[in-house]
Amino acid sequence: MTSKVQAPRCTAVVGLGMIGGSIAAGLKQAGWGGEVLGCDLDPSELAQGLALGVIDRQASLETVARDADLIVLAVPVLSIHRVLERLAPLLAKRQSPPVVTDVGSVKRRVREAVVAVCGSMPGWLVLGHPIAGAERSGVAAANPALYRQHRIILTPEADTSPEALALVRAMWQKLGGELLEMSVERHDEVLARTSHLPHLLAFSLVDTLALQDERLEIFRYAAGGFRDFTRIAGSDPVMWRDIFIGNRDAVLHALDEFEAGVARLRHAVEAGDGEEMLGIFTRANHARHYFQTLLNQSSYQASYHHMEQRNVRYRAAAGGRVEGRIRVPGDKSMSHRSIMLGALAEGETSVEGFLEGEDSLATLQAFRDMGVVIEGPEQGRVRIHGVGLHGLRKPAGPLYLGNSGTGMRLFSGLLAGQAFDTELTGDASLSKRPMNRVADPLRLMGAVIETGDGGRPPLRIKGGQRLHGVDYDMPMASAQVKSCLLLAGMYAEGETRVREPAPTRDHTERMLQGFGYPVSREGAVASIRGGGRLSGGKIDVPADISSAAFFLVAASITPGADLVLEHVGINPTRIGVINILREMGADITLLDEREVGGEPVADIHVRHAELHGIDIPQDQVPLAIDEFPVLFVAAANAQGTTRLRGAEELRVKESDRIQAMADGLTALGVVNRVLEDGIDVVGGPYGGGSVDSLGDHRIAMAFTVAALRATGDIVIDDCANVATSFPNFEALTKQVGMRLQVEVERA
Structure with missing residues (x-):
């Protein structure tokens, strides 16, 4: 809690289940200050909360509206409307309304309930959602440490009071949470994929197996993987029914995506397509390791997410x-290029000494996102199943390249010749770096590229353009610009010639030759003709x-x-x-x-x-x-x-x-x-x-x-x-x- 925000004299938690009880208990343990009231329809929950020291005193909704300076609505999403119908008229009687926040996991439904009752989103209301929970329910399961090092998503509106937002942020920080902000719509889309869909699948799988005649045998021999995956099916069924109703559209969209993925995997299994299965499994394996680094707050690509904090x-x-x-680790320039050329080659490429740093891993992940099967890295070893110069697939979203200026500039060249549109993004540092030095000469070749303000990322590259070779004099020596144009030159009609004012690193030329694609060098000029092919091989970085x-x-x-x-x-x-x-x-x-x-x-x-x-x-x-x-x-x-x-x-x-x-x-x-x-x-x-x-x-x-x-x-x-x-x-x-x-x- 910042020194500028004073804890309220009275905080009220409406709904003393596990979630609300954990908030109340956590605030008391952390020395939040003032009274902590509890309000619940179940008298036994209130009595137990008082006996356990979770709250200071029991309170009716009328008492909460009269005394509290901060009200936390910890009730199910579908109950928000009913609670607000009773609470809003009581708050209207106060000269200065208290700050109100909630914990619902479907923000659009909560916002709709607020607007239906209040006519608009009041400035004193801050919608929020802690990404934390447990299988047990009720105030007896209250855990004062539940929110420590867990992410708390706030979805403030344009009219949200800065003072109200500051108080709610201070409360969650006092509970040890890590705060993020996003729009209501984005919140519901993200949660549908990362939380709601997994719970839906877990409930469905356990229910499907429970209906089998031999279910006792199935469950007796279930291994740890089954237990890990289905653990979340032990969560509160009523709460999840409300969530799936409240976030129906986003959940159905996520389910459509999942069913399409399962259909692809089913087809691969039916056809015995080992390469397709390997691609799916390696992407999933890599994504799981990436997810684990976020949970552990380690470093891989974390600046894109929350490590910038x-x-x-x-x-x-x-x-x-x-x-x-x-x-020392493998050469970064060569690690980038080995993945790029290996992905665009025909056949397999094995790489030894690959640099497992974030920049190189971002390049590797970008090609996975474009359908390239890549095994590893494992102790510097990578195996790339090349797709050929025209075998890349359109990625599902922007390609994130972290802090890598080399990656973004080289990708600009090779993506300028693809049939699909792409967007290249990076972290805060990369987003400040100039990209017109590659965008301008690529435009001379016929590429269509949009940049952000001042010629900086993100870069949006329109696919399906006919590129033609150019004779380009670089205004300053840059291996990145030279490499970018040579890569684009593979997709261009005729010859691309790049003249550099001073010698720069020539890894791209050497590696292209190693992959069987001829590059000419005459003095200060490197040149390449389009229409060739790359052949996979072995690279020792x-x-x-x-x-x-x-x-x-x-x-x-x-x-x-x-x-x-x-x-x-x-x-x-x-x-x-x-x-x-x-x-x-x-x-x-x-x-x-x-x-x-x-x-x-x-x-x-x-x-x-x-x-x-x-x-x-x-x-x-x-x-x-x-x-x-x-x-x-x-x-x-x-x-x-x-x-x-x-x-x-x-x-x-x-x-x-x-x-x-x-x-x-x-x-x-x-x-x-x-x-x-x-x-x-x-x-x-x-x-x-x-x-x-x-x-x-x-x-x-x-x-x-x-x-x-x-x-x-x-x-x-x-x-x-x-x-x-x-x-x-x-x-x-x-x-x-x-x-x-x-x-x-x-x-």
């Missing part, structure tokens, strides 16, 4: 060591040099450091970070250089060295564009000044990385000067302090590395997105000897 804070203790042998960069810098700046990074990709278009660090004096040696799946790989041995400031060569800027946050930390530990120019691209990443790093460095006492296209960083001793990563994973990890040479601890806010690119970063920092603690706060 949590702050992950890093507390990096000053000092530490860096030594040993580690392998090397460790990501962008992830390795944090440990390259960590070992370079830490006295006594001696570290080997295993199986790291050293693609010539990606080793700018190595070239720049060596120019600064870093002791970096490449061991066992080899080629894996067309990509050069090596073990990297790095030891501490005294670094010195340099003017970073501009031809290295595109080759290290993602590594500059941690390179700024290297500069802060070098003798003299390091100067960066020609890096405007850094201002439109997950954050404005030039300004964000400058602000953090300043907070630590590092002298720096910001320019439009770069920064000057003056090396020297620096202290600890507090830094805001602005939700940018690379900034969060860079300042974690900075703590190795700080004179005090560095506290870094807003670090949840580290999981998008480096899911085991915390574990590896501790393995090599760094001192990182992760703290999670609820907003």
Whole structure:
């Protein structure tokens, strides 16, 4: 409860069943303050509630209307109309009506009852629904902890009083609930699918089996899965009858969807179609794991749902060591592309070393949503059953790509040539990033793409367009833009030629060649012809040099450091970070250089060295564009000044990385000067302090590395997105000897 909201002198709960009793008991236990009244048609419930200490005193509806400042209607949905008919005239007699809320699971029916009785939705009424319950009923089952860490959905109207909403929010927060808001219509649609339909199916299954002659034998041998699924059939039948009547249309719509899904599965079983069954089962298996992460409040794609309400804070203790042998996760760029090209290939593709970070998982899920059967990931292994260039299906809804700018820009290209419409969305960070850099050249090819305000997501791509090849000069070096146009070029008539002003990573070209699709390279121009095909194969994803960069810098700046990074990709278009660090004096040696799946790989041995400031060569800027946050930390530990120019691209990443790093460095006492296209960083001793990563994973990890040479601890806010690119970063920092603690706060 916020300090601005005072608890009412008197709170009344109308309906003392398990739900209402748990509210009353929870408020009393939490020290809500004031009296808690109980009102119920059943005198025995009231007497028991009083005897158990759930309420302070019994009350009639007349007493509730006269004394209460907050009234909670915890009665069945179909009883709301009858209760309001009695309550509303009594409330009208008060000069200042109390705040009223409810707990019904069908908000449209409650709203209709309110309008029927009151003529409109009064400002003092806030409709709500706690997503919590139990099989037992009655006030004897009241549980004061029932709502802790459970979601509470409020559905305020345009005319809802802000004061009334604040009081209801404060009540649920006092009970430990996690608050969400949505429209009445959206609430009923969501609940029909996630709560009402499962209960309907559980009741139906148990009833069907109970009618069988051999039901005793069936139930005797039922395993845990049957018990788990049918447990909810033990819920209150009267309550669920009311819910299904009240939310009839949404429940029937959800049932139609379910029956269509069962029909598809039945057909697959009848036909012995193992591939179709595997697709259904893998999608379901993945969705179940995803659902479990939400229940456990772990990280996968959670920013799309409710993790944006949590702050992950890093507390990096000053000092530490860096030594040993580690392998950082697989290359994110290649993980994205392996899923994309494997899905569009003919035949199966097996992937080793897949990065199981949120960005790559979002790409994987998007293809599952378009009908591609994908097994895994399991310990970095993925098997993709390709559908060919024209085998994708229209997804049921928008494709959510989390925090992945790479994913959204590459998807724009390959979806521009599909026969169906699609919409691409992302989290709050991705939704701020510019997308016209891919939308504009795709439009030149004949694509029809709508963007949000300022050329930002969401992107709406109209299918069925005839694309034609173009000769495009990129205004700035960008591997994402180049890759987007090459992917679109596979669907275009004629040749697509992309000219880049400076070399960028060439994973797309290399991987297309590996899948058997020819790509030409002449100087600064990459070109591709439409009408080809991709053939599935095997991909071994090397460790990501962008992830390795944090440990390259960590070992370079830490006295006594001696570290080997295993199986790291050293693609010539990606080793700018190595070239720049060596120019600064870093002791970096490449061991066992080899080629894996067309990509050069090596073990990297790095030891501490005294670094010195340099003017970073501009031809290295595109080759290290993602590594500059941690390179700024290297500069802060070098003798003299390091100067960066020609890096405007850094201002439109997950954050404005030039300004964000400058602000953090300043907070630590590092002298720096910001320019439009770069920064000057003056090396020297620096202290600890507090830094805001602005939700940018690379900034969060860079300042974690900075703590190795700080004179005090560095506290870094807003670090949840580290999981998008480096899911085991915390574990590896501790393995090599760094001192990182992760703290999670609820907003």
